[in-house]
Amino acid sequence: MSKRVTSAASGLRNELVATARTASALIDGDKHEQLTASGDDKSELYVEIKAQLKAIKAANPKIRYIYTMVKTEKANMWEFIVDAEENPELMSYLGDPFDVSSYPEMQLAFEKPTADTEITTDKWGNWLSGYAPIHDRNGEAVAIVGIDMSANAVKEIIREDQRDLLIPIGILLLLSAVIGFSAASRISRAITSMLDAAKRIAEGDYDQRIQVQTTDEFGELAASLNTMAKNISERVGSLAGTAIVDGLTDLNNHRYFQERLDVEIKRAERYNRQLALLMIDVDGFARFNAINGHVLGDSALKKIADIIKDCSRETDITARYSGEEFVVVMPEADEREAMMAAARIAMMVATQQFNTKHNISIPITVSIGITHYPKYGENSKGLIDTACEALAEAKRLGPNSIAYPKSHGSATADTTFEPRNNQPSDEVIINAVFSLAKAVDARDHYTHRHSEFVARYSAALGRALGLDDKDVTNLSIAGLLHDIGKIGVPDAVLNKLDTLTNDEWSYIDRHPVLGADIVRHLSGLREVVKTILHHHEKYDGSGYPDGMVGEEIPLKARIVSVVDSYHAMISDRPYRAGLSHNQATVELRRCRETQFDPRLVDKFIELLEKEHALNERQGTRITNKNSASA
Structure with missing residues (x-):
């Protein structure tokens, strides 16, 4: 599509969405619901609402x-x-049925304002339509308003392109009549070649090109025809592109998703490959819209769509499924890859700053359902059904959750945890954890491999204290993720060389809370939430976020606090060199009973001394000058 066609179509769709949104705001949803219930087109309510619609039409x-x-x-x-x-022959009467099966955008209108991507042509002309939900006093969508505007201008631009192409074709036809096809000359062969290609172009094969190797008038005519065919091919291709792209998010639309899912399932079947499908829903989006309005709601959806696209592979198909639901088709993805992708999306959305009215901080999270071909479904309907089932299970677990279909897989006899049938494997969880930890370390040049150090030595300290294998494993995971909340700290604050301001410190202070929120409902990570939340509490009660005192602080959080602080002290920062091991242990002892649990300090130093003695006997020495913590 040429720029003027793109501009015309896009502009008309945007105008339709804006006009429909305005119209819906002027219609009283409760009165409309009363009219629907009564079914009386002679009532005052019918007359009142019709007058409102006529006034809107007269104004535009x-x-x-x-x-x-x-x-x-x-x-x-x-x-x-x-x-x-008003025309009785054109008017749709109260109760007249309408099949919306062929109007995918219209089907989404109860969720949010939208507009058709394809032009409808009938005996009255060419049309594009826009829609918006009508809400009652409780914010429920009870009806939609639809608006049709003429798309004749867009169609006329396309017709002009086609008329331009007919001119050189007409010249070719005239030349062929004058010269005749029977002449066995170079000229007749050139014209025959051009005419044959021109006919194919006129029939709609815009990728057809004329092969004439001359530089005379015939060569110029062929080049001109090829250029016109190329331009129209690009315009038609662009027009087709707009029919598969969601107008708000720039992701693929529902129709394209359905088509590609069928194709990818057939490919997976043919080559005996796996395929994953993620179904993503924005948690509490109706509340966000109610507080901030549809404009900021649309902005949030666009940002979430961008995150989903950025977190997906080039081979993945990302699409908007409905109002605030998205899907990702992942060809050849196994459980581990699907879980890692879902975890990245959930984490990045949870840590994203969204524009809100009056700059009020309202967190947005997503719930994600994961399904696989052929394990949970062998056709598109089966996969979509199980993806919806998995999403429902994620919703049941709470915001920011990731789940598999609950009705699939084998449950275990262990009733102290969530049934394993809706949970990913341990391997998947651990890989997702590593992915999240690396994302944190990658943002801070001075925390390279910091999370791995804290995980390793927290687990070692827990083992030295006699904790069981389960607690040691959870300590290791908590060590990996203790700073995951720093994903929400701006880079400028995280890597600032100068002293932080009070406002900048507020970002640092809240990272344990944000980190806990990120993993709180992530399947398989609930055991580490308290450790992440409280690893900056201090033994004397002067820490944050809750000012806990002594053994009120969870044991695993006290363990991570000691290891985290030690590694911070021995690591280089841009504003100071790291302390030596001896200097750091002196500092740990100095802060016994104020910042740290004294028993844990003694045990940790004992553990380090044994390791250093062993390393010296073996002629090796561990240093951590490339790592740091805040």
Whole structure:
């Protein structure tokens, strides 16, 4: 599509969405619901709402039709309620049915304002339509308003392109008639070649090119025809592209997702490969919209879509499934890869700063359901059904959750945990943990491998204290993720060389809370939430976020605190060199009973001394000058 076609179509869609949103805000949802229930097109309510629609139409001459519709109990069958049209032959009457099966964007209208991506052509002209939900006093969508505007201008631009192409084709036809096809000359062969290609182009094969190796008038004519065919091919291709792209998020739309899922399943079947499907839903988005309005809501959806795209592989198919639901098709992805992708998306959304009204901080999280071919479904319907089932299970677990279909897999007899049938494998969880930890370390040049150090020595200290294998494993995971909340700290603050301001320190102070929120509902990580949340508490009660005292602080959090602080002291920072091992242990002892649990300090130093003695006997020495902590 040429720039003017793209601009015309995109501009019309944007105008339709804005106009529909404005119109829906002017219609009283409760009154509309009363009218729907009564079914009386002679009532005062009908007259009142029709007058409102007519006023909206009069205020915008571009509107050809404006109407309201509601859903019925029958799938994809809606009913007209009020139509502003006065002509009895054109008007849709209250209760008239309408099948929306062929209008995917219209089907999303109860979720949010949207517009068609394809032009509808009938005997009255060419049309694009926009839609928006009508809400009652409780914020529930009870109807939609639809607006039709003429798309004749867009169609005319395409027709102009086609007319331009007919000119050189006409010249070729004229030349062929003059010269005749029977002449066995170079000229007749050139014209025959051009005419044959021109006919194919005229029939719609815009990728056809004329092969004429001359520099005379015939060569110029062939080059001109090839250029026109190329331009139209690009325009038509771009027009087709807009039909598969969601207008708000720039992800693929629902229709394209369905088509590609079928293709990828067939490919996976043919080559005996796996395929993963992620179903993603924005938690509490209706509340976000109610507080901040649809403009900021749209902005948030666009940002979430960008995150999903950035967290996906080039071979993945990302699409908007419905209002605030997204899907990712992952060809040849196993459980580990799918879980890591889901964890990245959940983490990045949870730590993202979204624009809100009055700069009020409202966190946004997503819940994600994961399914696989052929394990949970052997066709597109089966995969979508189990993805929805997995998403429902994630929703049941709470915001920021990731789950597999609950009804699949084998449950275990262990009833002290969530049933394993909806949980990923231990290997998947551990790999996801490593992925998250590396994402944190990668953002701070001075925390390279810091998380690995804290994980290793926290586990070693826990083992030295006699903790069981389960607690030691959880200590290792908590050590890896103790600073995961720093994902929400701006880079400028994280890597600042000068002293931090009070506002900048507030970012640092809140990272344990943010980190705990990130992993709180992530399947398999609930055991480490308290450790992450409280690893900056101090033994004398002067720490944060809750000011806990002594043994009120969870044991594993006290362990991570000691190891984390030691590694911070021996590591170089841009504003100071790291302390030696001896200097750091002196500092640990100095802070016994104030910052640290004295028993843990003594045990940790004993552990380090044994390791250093062993290393010296073996002629080796461990240094950590490339790592640091805040």
